[in-house]
Amino acid sequence: VGLGQQREGPPLGKETQPVSDLTTPIPSPRMASESGHAVAPDRWAKAYASRAHGVTKSEILALFAVANQPEVVSFAGGLPFVAALPLDVVGDAVAGLLANQGVSALQYGASQGDLGLRERILDVMTLQRVVAHPDDIVVTSGSQHALELVTRTFVDPGDVVATEAPTYVGALGAFRSYQADVVQIPLDGEGLIPAAFEETVLRVNRAGRRVKLLYTIPNHQNPTGITLSVRRRPQIMQIAQRFGILVLEDDPYGLLGFDEDPLPALHHIDPDGVVYLGTFSKIFAPGLRVGWAVAPRVVREKLVLASETSILTPTSFGQLTVSAYLDTYDWMHQVRLFRQLYRERSVAMLEALADLLPTMRWTIPRGGFFVWAHLPHGLDAQTMLPRAVQAGVAYVPGSAFYADGGGHDNEALRLSYSLPTPDRIRQGICRLAGVVAMELQR
Amino acid sequence: VGLGQQREGPPLGKETQPVSDLTTPIPSPRMASESGHAVAPDRWAKAYASRAHGVTKSEILALFAVANQPEVVSFAGGLPFVAALPLDVVGDAVAGLLANQGVSALQYGASQGDLGLRERILDVMTLQRVVAHPDDIVVTSGSQHALELVTRTFVDPGDVVATEAPTYVGALGAFRSYQADVVQIPLDGEGLIPAAFEETVLRVNRAGRRVKLLYTIPNHQNPTGITLSVRRRPQIMQIAQRFGILVLEDDPYGLLGFDEDPLPALHHIDPDGVVYLGTFSKIFAPGLRVGWAVAPRVVREKLVLASETSILTPTSFGQLTVSAYLDTYDWMHQVRLFRQLYRERSVAMLEALADLLPTMRWTIPRGGFFVWAHLPHGLDAQTMLPRAVQAGVAYVPGSAFYADGGGHDNEALRLSYSLPTPDRIRQGICRLAGVVAMELQR
Numbered sequence: 001v002g003l004g005q006q007r008e009g010p011p012l013g014k015e016t017q018p019v020s021d022l023t024t025p026i027p028s029p030r031m032a033s034e035s036g037h038a039v040a041p042d043r044w045a046k047a048y049a050s051r052a053h054g055v056t057k058s059e060i061l062a063l064f065a066v067a068n069q070p071e072v073v074s075f076a077g078g079l080p081f082v083a084a085l086p087l088d089v090v091g092d093a094v095a096g097l098l099a100n101q102g103v104s105a106l107q108y109g110a111s112q113g114d115l116g117l118r119e120r121i122l123d124v125m126t127l128q129r130v131v132a133h134p135d136d137i138v139v140t141s142g143s144q145h146a147l148e149l150v151t152r153t154f155v156d157p158g159d160v161v162a163t164e165a166p167t168y169v170g171a172l173g174a175f176r177s178y179q180a181d182v183v184q185i186p187l188d189g190e191g192l193i194p195a196a197f198e199e200t201v202l203r204v205n206r207a208g209r210r211v212k213l214l215y216t217i218p219n220h221q222n223p224t225g226i227t228l229s230v231r232r233r234p235q236i237m238q239i240a241q242r243f244g245i246l247v248l249e250d251d252p253y254g255l256l257g258f259d260e261d262p263l264p265a266l267h268h269i270d271p272d273g274v275v276y277l278g279t280f281s282k283i284f285a286p287g288l289r290v291g292w293a294v295a296p297r298v299v300r301e302k303l304v305l306a307s308e309t310s311i312l313t314p315t316s317f318g319q320l321t322v323s324a325y326l327d328t329y330d331w332m333h334q335v336r337l338f339r340q341l342y343r344e345r346s347v348a349m350l351e352a353l354a355d356l357l358p359t360m361r362w363t364i365p366r367g368g369f370f371v372w373a374h375l376p377h378g379l380d381a382q383t384m385l386p387r388a389v390q391a392g393v394a395y396v397p398g399s400a401f402y403a404d405g406g407g408h409d410n411e412a413l414r415l416s417y418s419l420p421t422p423d424r425i426r427q428g429i430c431r432l433a434g435v436v437a438m439e440l441q442r
Numbered sequence: 443v444g445l446g447q448q449r450e451g452p453p454l455g456k457e458t459q460p461v462s463d464l465t466t467p468i469p470s471p472r473m474a475s476e477s478g479h480a481v482a483p484d485r486w487a488k489a490y491a492s493r494a495h496g497v498t499k500s501e502i503l504a505l506f507a508v509a510n511q512p513e514v515v516s517f518a519g520g521l522p523f524v525a526a527l528p529l530d531v532v533g534d535a536v537a538g539l540l541a542n543q544g545v546s547a548l549q550y551g552a553s554q555g556d557l558g559l560r561e562r563i564l565d566v567m568t569l570q571r572v573v574a575h576p577d578d579i580v581v582t583s584g585s586q587h588a589l590e591l592v593t594r595t596f597v598d599p600g601d602v603v604a605t606e607a608p609t610y611v612g613a614l615g616a617f618r619s620y621q622a623d624v625v626q627i628p629l630d631g632e633g634l635i636p637a638a639f640e641e642t643v644l645r646v647n648r649a650g651r652r653v654k655l656l657y658t659i660p661n662h663q664n665p666t667g668i669t670l671s672v673r674r675r676p677q678i679m680q681i682a683q684r685f686g687i688l689v690l691e692d693d694p695y696g697l698l699g700f701d702e703d704p705l706p707a708l709h710h711i712d713p714d715g716v717v718y719l720g721t722f723s724k725i726f727a728p729g730l731r732v733g734w735a736v737a738p739r740v741v742r743e744k745l746v747l748a749s750e751t752s753i754l755t756p757t758s759f760g761q762l763t764v765s766a767y768l769d770t771y772d773w774m775h776q777v778r779l780f781r782q783l784y785r786e787r788s789v790a791m792l793e794a795l796a797d798l799l800p801t802m803r804w805t806i807p808r809g810g811f812f813v814w815a816h817l818p819h820g821l822d823a824q825t826m827l828p829r830a831v832q833a834g835v836a837y838v839p840g841s842a843f844y845a846d847g848g849g850h851d852n853e854a855l856r857l858s859y860s861l862p863t864p865d866r867i868r869q870g871i872c873r874l875a876g877v878v879a880m881e882l883q884r
Contacts (some may be wrong), residue, residue: 099529106729107522109729287549309586311590316731
């Protein structure tokens with residue numbers, strides 16, 4: 001960075017400058033931007049860090065503003081149906097919390113997270129056989145935050161991170177923001193393909209580099225809805241262990257399988273080789289922003305210090321509210337209600353797709369929020385999206401889930417069934433069918 | 443990064459591997475760490491990003507665990523006295539929120555923050571003459587988070603950031619974590635010295651580099667309690683503008699002056715040259731984690747996208763609770779109560795220091811939480827700290843507030859009077875006087 005940005009300005013003010021000068025802002029050589037509508041050039045354009053240069057407003061986000069209008073059936077966002085929560089129970093829990101522990105709920109807390117909550121998190125993970133000590137847990141501001149802390153702790157610019165192809169948009173964003181090189185590994189109906197994982201690792205090694213992290217969503221994956229089969233789990237872990245690759249296991253949907261108890265987590269197979277990410281966003285409420293990481297000891301210490309730098313401490317108010325809810329309510333009963341509700345919605349979507357869009361292909365989720373679908377051959381989900389929104393239905397084009405833009409998979413799109421009612425789902429798929437029919441005629 | 447971390451392991455499992463294998467974790471070559479007490483070497487030691495290498499558990503933090511015991515009078519943490527809040531009012535506000543807007547409070551929200559809250563934040567900033575549009579505001583998870591987002595957006599490794607000497611520990615942590623070079627500029631009783639600022643900028647320029655950011659806490663500075671005088675404010679901004687330096691104005695204590703209305707913010711002088719950071723942590727409650735940044739348009743867009751990568755969205759629950767509190771309560775009345783309460787505590791501390799430690803020197807704050815004091819000549823605040831904690835009083839040694847460890851200012855310490863009652867403050871200073879007397883005899 002040179003001196004090119006310096007420019008001439010008024011001379012340094014005298015110490016005798018009158019106070020009244022303060023009421024007149026220094027005239028800026030360019031328009032100030034308070035209005036939010038200024039189109040002045042960016043005074044700070046040359047000052048950004050290299051990691052921030054590529055960061056610009058996305059067209060998809062702009063479109064989502066339209067997609068959020070109530071008349072549009074949105075299959076775009078992966079939002080949980082929080083209206084099914086017992087709001088009166090939550091209200092009572094918070095009232096009790098403020099009456100009995102109000103000062104703790106409103107004060108700063110421990111940067112690692114509240115100990116009582118960390119103990120309760122152990123219970124939540126029992127079904128998935130994640131065995132840990134409260135000391136191993138770092139509470140974060142949702143699991144996106146945990147994902148970012150792990151990335152910050154491990155990823156230097158140019159480091160290689162492996163993920164499923166396709167994978168969660170927010171993970172790609174975190175890896176990109178730390179300038180990682182992302183390699184994506186195909187999955188099939190049983191999830192990540194072990195042979196493809198090993199092949200990718202060897203290919204990277206032949207290029208004189210190594211895969212540092214494997215990021216995987218083993219249960220009801222975002223965006224495909226696919227679950228890693230029980231027989232592949234140890235195979236994936238063995239490859240990771242053989243090549244010294246840390247596994248980042250992101251598990252927001254693990255408890256939301258429709259029909260059966262969850263499979264044991266990858267963390268269960270090799271606790272010292274995995275950072276496990278959990279969250280209350282899908283089994284309780286995302287508005288509280290309470291997630292967590294389970295990590296090997298030294299890693300966990302680094303995550304706590306990174307979290308301090310990032311947000312000082314997670315929210316006491318949110319954490320103690322989660323604890324109060326877990327203590328005063330049969331939260332597993334609520335999880336079973338959510339499972340039932342999302343199963344009904346997935347069935348509504350799958351039946352509507354079969355009835356109205358038989359020329360499309362799609363995955364059949366056994367839990368979670370998502371169907372991964374493909375348009376009839378030759379159509380492009382991204383270019384079709386504005387017309388779909390016009391017709392009153394929104395989705396996320398598959399390209400968003402690929403680090404390279406997914407040019408080979410233009411027909412893919414993600415459909416989320418978690419928020420709309422079954423009737424709205426049928427209406428939305430009907431609109432989608434109309435758009436596809438029009439598109440085929442173009 | 444080479445291949446040195448690869449190691450031999452079991453061969454890739456066959457597809458026919460039985461399910462029962464899952465119940466037996468792969469034996470790790472090293473001890474698993476769930477217990478939190480393992481002393482095994484760190485399996486991931488070679489995998490950390492370069493920014494994470496220097497990040498280790500601090501001795502000060504370990505000591506704070508001791509200092510938090512109730513029998514210790516802690517002048518260490520800068521904690522607001524939230525027990526003075528109207529807990530019943532907050533409880534009613536949250537109950538009303540969950541009854542009327544429960545779904546919004548528990549759902550994901552906009553990544554920039556709730557629009558209603560952003561409008562209310564404009565009112566909060568009126569007294570400080572920060573003029574902005576709701577679009578200019580980014581709501582963050584406390585203002586530490588805003589500080590980290592600005593750092594991430596602007597700081598490449600080796601970039602130069604200027605701060606006051608001494609300055610806020612958390613800012614130094616954020617700059618360090620992005621591998622900035624921090625230069626610190628002396629302040630006097632009127633705050634940051636303009637001539638010293640200009641001299642520092644020129645010295646950095648002569649070395650072929652430039653100062654990218656000035657981080658400053660103009661009001662009741664942490665850790666010194668000093669406020670930047672009204673005549674120096676435009677001088678500082680003129681130097682920043684002349685050299686193209688973005689000013690990061692951190693203002694947690696601006697409304698907490700004891701005797702008078704706040705001075706106009708630096709943002710008021712040059713809105714396009716400043717990112718202003720505000721927070722509800724000191725005027726309401728830190729447990730909610732709601733802070734904000736006001737930034738020029740393009741910068742703000744980058745901050746929003748960085749925030750998405752970092753935490754997806756700020757807490758709806760916390761934000762709407764803040765809005766409900768601001769709507770249903772005379773929050774400025776509460777701010778005036780806090781001013782009065784902190785003034786009394788500062789007076790208790792200053793009087794006790796004058797009575798019991800006349801050989802020390804200290805600043806006289808006119809607001810905020812802190813007194814910056816110096817031990818009698820020859821004593822060392824850091825080496826004395828364990829003995830002070832032993833005697834039942836804690837503080838933060840001044841070295842923590844210097845990027846270079848503050849070896850030239852060993853006698854300095856920060857005393858926070860915000861949390862203990864006046865009686866406890868007198869007791870704590872009395873204990874401190876005992877420790878100092880012992881120390882002088884060593």
